[in-house]
Amino acid sequence: MNEATNDQxxxxxxxxxxxxxxxxxxxxxxxxxxxxxxxxxxxxxxxxIDAGEPRNAPAAHMHGxxxxxxxxPATLLELGRAEIARYGAGLVRGRVEHIDPGFHVRxxxxxxxxxxxxxxxxxxxxxxxxxxGVRERWGKDVLHCPYCHGFEVRDRPLAVLGTGPGAVHQxxxxxxxxxxxxxxxxxxxxxxxxxxxxxxxxxxxxxxxxEHLVADGDGLRGVALADxxxxxxxxxxxxxxxxxxxxxLTRLGxxxxxxxxxxxxxxxxxxxxxxxxxxxxxxxxxxxxxxxxGSAAAFAINNDxxxxxxxxxxxxxxxxxxxxGVR
Ligand SMILES: Cc1cc2nc3c(=O)[nH]c(=O)nc-3n(C[C@H](O)[C@H](O)[C@H](O)COP(=O)(O)OP(=O)(O)OC[C@H]3O[C@@H](n4cnc5c(N)ncnc54)[C@H](O)[C@@H]3O)c2cc1C
Numbered sequence: 001m002n003e004a005t006n007d008q009x010x011x012x013x014x015x016x017x018x019x020x021x022x023x024x025x026x027x028x029x030x031x032x033x034x035x036x037x038x039x040x041x042x043x044x045x046x047x048x049i050d051a052g053e054p055r056n057a058p059a060a061h062m063h064g065x066x067x068x069x070x071x072x073p074a075t076l077l078e079l080g081r082a083e084i085a086r087y088g089a090g091l092v093r094g095r096v097e098h099i100d101p102g103f104h105v106r107x108x109x110x111x112x113x114x115x116x117x118x119x120x121x122x123x124x125x126x127x128x129x130x131x132x133g134v135r136e137r138w139g140k141d142v143l144h145c146p147y148c149h150g151f152e153v154r155d156r157p158l159a160v161l162g163t164g165p166g167a168v169h170q171x172x173x174x175x176x177x178x179x180x181x182x183x184x185x186x187x188x189x190x191x192x193x194x195x196x197x198x199x200x201x202x203x204x205x206x207x208x209x210x211e212h213l214v215a216d217g218d219g220l221r222g223v224a225l226a227d228x229x230x231x232x233x234x235x236x237x238x239x240x241x242x243x244x245x246x247x248x249l250t251r252l253g254x255x256x257x258x259x260x261x262x263x264x265x266x267x268x269x270x271x272x273x274x275x276x277x278x279x280x281x282x283x284x285x286x287x288x289x290x291x292x293x294g295s296a297a298a299f300a301i302n303n304d305x306x307x308x309x310x311x312x313x314x315x316x317x318x319x320x321x322x323x324x325g326v327r
Contacts, residue, residue: 021045022305024105024115026096026248029054030287031278031294032121033080038298040087044305047113048084049105051095055123055279056148056287058139063148065288076287099248103273116308117273117301120249121294124279126240129163133213134238141220141235142213146170148286150177156234159223161210162188166239168198174237175201182231184223186210206231242283249276266300267293275301 023039025032028050039046056062056073063069068076081091094107105113126144128134134142143149157180160171168190171183182204190198190205198205209226213236222232246254246261254261255270260281267275275297278290285293 020114020116021047022115023047023117023119023301024049024103024113025119025121026050026099026105027121027123027245027278027280028077028081028091029121029123029278029290030076030080031123031280031285031290031297032119033077033084034291034294035119035121035277035298035301036084036089036294037080037087038295039302040084040089042298042302043087044302046084046089047092047115048089049092049094049096049107049113052093055126056139059149060140061152062287063151064286065291073287096248099252101252116305118252118275119267119294119297119301120246120274120276120280121278121290122245122248122280124245124283125243127243128240129161129238131161131163131210131212133215134161134236137213137215137220137236141215143235143237144170144240145286146174146177146237150174153235154178156180157232158182159184159231159233159236161223161236161238162186162190163238164188164241168194170237170239171198171203172201175203182206182223182233184208184210184225184231242279244280244283246276246280249274249280265296267297268300273304 022044023046025035025048028048032048036046036048054073059073061070062073062076094110096105097108098106099118103115103118105115128138154177156178158174158178160167160174160183162185171181174181179202183198184206186209211224211226213220214222214224214230220233220235222230224230244260249261249269252271252274254274261269261276263269263276263281267277269276277293277297279285
């Protein structure tokens with residue numbers, strides 16, 4: 001069942017007479033909502049469809065967004081939904097299964113929305129390593145981004161779990177937040193050069209396979225190793241495998257490079273009429289960056305629609321002139 005909200009008319013978001021939208025955005029995180037805000041204010045007919053699983057939902061607070069620092073992530077989205085509603089942009093709760101060229105946006109077991117342009121802002125998935133305790137503490141005191149949560153654990157005993165590429169850089173970076181950072185080599189075969197860099201920066205390297213994370217009601221307590229040792233730690237960082245939710249884009253034929261759908265600076269993909277913004281195309285995008293990408297895409301989409309509107313008006317005028325309708 002797909003529930004339409006923010007609706008001025010009371011059923012589905014405001015659409016054109018033929019039921020179509022200028023733009024359907026898939027994903028109502030920061031990227032999709034900011035695009036909808038600009039497009040609604042540009043008086044375009046916009047629907048945003050959202051499955052309700054924003055990436056930062058496990059975190060209690062969002063940091064690094066000017067004027068919104070420390071806000072619960074869900075509150076930012078609530079505020080965004082209320083803002084787009086003011087401009088007639090509607091939110092439809094549901095999951096988009098497929099987008100037919102042209103465009104027809106098919107929701108799971110629900111309506112099919114017709115749109116002139118598409119914005120995909122579906123984010124990415126963090127694939128976590130299979131270490132007991134990681135999933136339970138994810139977003140609380142098992143973290144990935146020092147810029148998002150490093151300040152909150154500054155000067156504490158920190159762990160970096162060597163679960164994949166990027167862990168060494170993450171450890172070197174974290175040293176800026178604490179002078180007690182332990183690098184758990186786990187299954188990584190550390191290159192001599194990396195070992196030297198870590199040690200030169202004062203990081204402690206802990207050898208051995210991680211068995212599980214130790215936590216109690218107050219949070220993370222330590223990292224337990226297969227050899228029976230437990231190293232006390234207050235927070236752990238790791239680098240998840242980042243998997244873009246880009247199936248809708250790839251099935252439309254959007255080109256990829258290095259595992260990510262390619263866009264220009266406005267978010268335009270290789271398929272005419274299709275834009276993408278936020279983490280679905282840029283794993284580095286924080287909330288503020290994703291919102292900015294949505295904004296840039298909205299400008300470009302509105303210009304593209306304008307060109308089509310003008311071309312249509314000129315064609316109609318010429319046809320009328322040729323038929324003697326306009327003097
Ligand atoms: C634990 C954690 C904490 C973080 N903390 C911070 C922080 O403090 N500060 C910061 O700046 N960044 C933080 N981030 C990063 C932040 O989550 C991203 O920058 C941000 O979510 C990207 O926004 P987005 O709009 O691209 O994607 P998202 O916010 O993930 O939104 C995508 C939306 O699309 C929906 N969707 C996906 N597929 C479909 C579909 N087929 N149909 C309909 N809807 C769909 C999803 O349900 C979701 O609601 C954190 C990330 C994590 C994992």
